[in-house]
Amino acid sequence: MIHRNAPLTPTGRLRLARCVIEDGWPLRRAAERFQVSHTTAARWAHRYRRHGAAGLHDRSSRPHHSPHRTPATVEEQVLRMRREHRIGPLRLAARTTVAASTAHRILQRHGQPPLATLDRATGEPIRRYERSRPGELVHIDVKKLGRIPDGGGHKTLGRAAGRKNRTGTGYAYLHTALDDHSRLAYTENLTDETAATCAAFLARATTWFAAQGVTIERVLTDNAWAYSKNTWRRTCRDLGISPRWTRPWRPQTNGKVERFHRTLLDEWAYQRPYTSEAERQAAFPGWLDWYNYHRPHTGISGHTPASRVTNLPGQHT
Incomplete structure (x- = not known):
């Protein structure tokens, strides 16, 4: 890398060296012309004479020998x-x-x-992959989330009062479909994770992605009971989708949607104290819109998920 205060780039060094070696300029004249010292002009002319243009690039300052290197x-x-x-x-x-x-x-x-x-179980590097186009693979998973009672939970009332107020609140089941290539996400808050509920969610997710210009070709899920039933397989067949399942005990295979759920918890579900489940759910559509269309995603070089869906309606005229 060229130092930011360097007076000459490799191109400038080559011009200087050619003036001295090929055109016969005196070193002092070349130094004045290129506004460098006499010593610098002599260095680049000498390197050009010995190594040609390849010798004009910066060299590593690492020493040839390290006598104090660790044994x-x-x-x-x-x-x-x-x-x-x-x-x-x-x-x-x-x-x-x-x-x-x-x-x-x-x-x-x-x-x-x-x-x-690294994979902590094996110590081997995690093989990361990304599908080449939107819709080629969609990850699906469910996040079980405790509902907030009216009046607030422990973050609003404190640990003791929050524990007394949470009786009978139940759980919210956040079903998510996440596109592997773009990270575009579709999430619904449902009452359970039965086979019928999961299948109906897939049908609605397929319709939503189609409205974004994305045709789902494959879906990847874990081996939960709902995804192994004939209801799920039949729905996939009717929608023209090929179902895939992760290997047992390998949740990282479905890691993109797992990571989305962690982001969802950090930036929406637990982002601030809510006084009720209705208040938290009312904030969700706005957060999901922010995630899909405005939030820079570090997994795709700071782009937004929507920017990677090249056929979004209205994106091209």
């Missing part, structure tokens, strides 16, 4: 503990003779990915 035996110990215990630099430093910063550099030098990108 190979210690590095192997750090890497072995990382593999066996799956711990980070701070805990590695506590078990070895190196500092946490040194442990971090050892992990980087050997290409060890951050723990957040």
Whole structure:
């Protein structure tokens, strides 16, 4: 990377060097013409003479030899503990003779990915994927959420009073369909998660996505009872959708909708104290519109979900 205060880019260095080597300019004249020191002009002319245009790019300032580098035996110990215990630099430093910063550099030098990108069960990097077009795969899941009693829950009344006020409130079942490519989401608050309810939700979600210009080709769900019944399979067949299921004990396969539900809880359900379930539900349509059309999504490089649905009505004239 070129230093922001560097007087010459590689193109400017090449012009200077050609003036000296090919056109026979004196170094002092070239230095004055390109507004650099005599030493700088001599350096770029010398590099051009020896290596050609390739020698005019910046070189790494890393030393050729590092006599104080951590011994190979210690590095192997750090890497072995990382593999066996799956711990980070701070805990590695506590078990070895190196500092946490040194442990971090050892992990980087050997290409060890951050723990957040690993599957904790196997220690293998999580394989991330993304479908190439909207509708190719839609993730479906249900989030069970405790309803807020009238007057508020523990966040409004305090822990003791909130516990007394929550009797008989029940649960809200948030059914979500999330497009894998765009992250466009459709969510409904329903009373249960039976097979009939899930199938009816899929039909409405299909209609909603079609209104956005997205045709659902496949749906991916976990292995919950409702998604294994003939009601679900028959509904998928009638809608022309191919059903898919995650592998048992692998919820990360459906991780995009799981992550959406976490965002939903953080930014809507628990974002502020509500005095009733009706108040919280009244705020949901506005939040979902914000998520789909205005909120930058870090999983798609800061774009909004709607911006990745290239055939949204009215987007093209």
